[in-house]
Amino acid sequence: MLVDVALPDDVLREQLRDLLLGRFHPAPPSLQSHVVDTLERAQEEREEERASTESTSEAGVGAIRSLMNRAVDTVRGDGSRRSVIGGLAVLLVLGAGTAGAFYLFSSASAPSASNSIVDLSADRADRVELSLETDTPSRASAYARHSFDRRVAVPEIDAASLQGAGRLSLRSGTDVPAFLYTDDETGSQIVALAFNYALVDRLGNQATLAPNRRTKLTANETLLSEQRGDRAILLWRQRDDILVVVAPGLRADALRTRIRP
Secondary structure (H helix, E strand, O other), X not given: OHHHHHOOHHHHHHHHHHHHOOOOOEOOHHHHHHHHHHXXXXXXXXHHHHHHOOOOOHHHHHHHHHHHHHHHHHHHHOOEHHHHHHHHHHHHHHHHHHHHHHHHXXXXXXXXXXXXXXXXXXXXXHHOEEEEEOOOHHHHHHHHHHHHOOOOOOOEEOOEEEEEEEEEEOOOOOEEEEEEEEEOOOOOEEEEEEEEHHHHXXXXXXXXXXXXXXXXXXXXXXXXXXXXXXXXXXXXXEOOEEEEEEEEOOOHHHHHOOEEO
């Protein structure tokens, strides 16, 4: 550990004694007894935590136990207040170092979370910003071409009216072209997001595409559908584009019959 390498125990005790020598009088027996009890309880709690933590190495456990035992022995062997404070200082340094080590270990070992393209679309569809109001597919397509340098065919959805085009802004600073519709029967908003393979690869863990789903999209034989709660989700491929439609309040099977890629 850092304490063992940077500051050996005997040097630490010597420095603490020199620093506190002459500044404090011997501690009263009641304080000494209280500190000893506190140190012993802390030692027991540390040992229980170490026993239940699989990530703690055997060498680290031995070093912690050794330092804590020395701190308690120091207080018991010398009743002066400087020894009490010295023991507490060792425990404080030890506790801070142990907490830092556990934090660094857990941060380094925690895997980064990932979302599929379906997860991202389902979770963020209601955050699409409308930039152009139009009921004309050609104008909506022109918006995508001018704003994203993308030629995207606007999907046709039966019994749904095109409201316009916009974008979905992601945390990475990337924007995804989007087309917004209103369901003629329910009045709910339907969103079509226009990804492509290059964009999906660039987004990485934000919008993954599972190998089996990628294979089905490559075959381009049918619309892929999923149901996420009350949201119907359909996706399909057009050339290098991947269109994802999110429709709240609808069933995926019913929505499939209304999509005309």
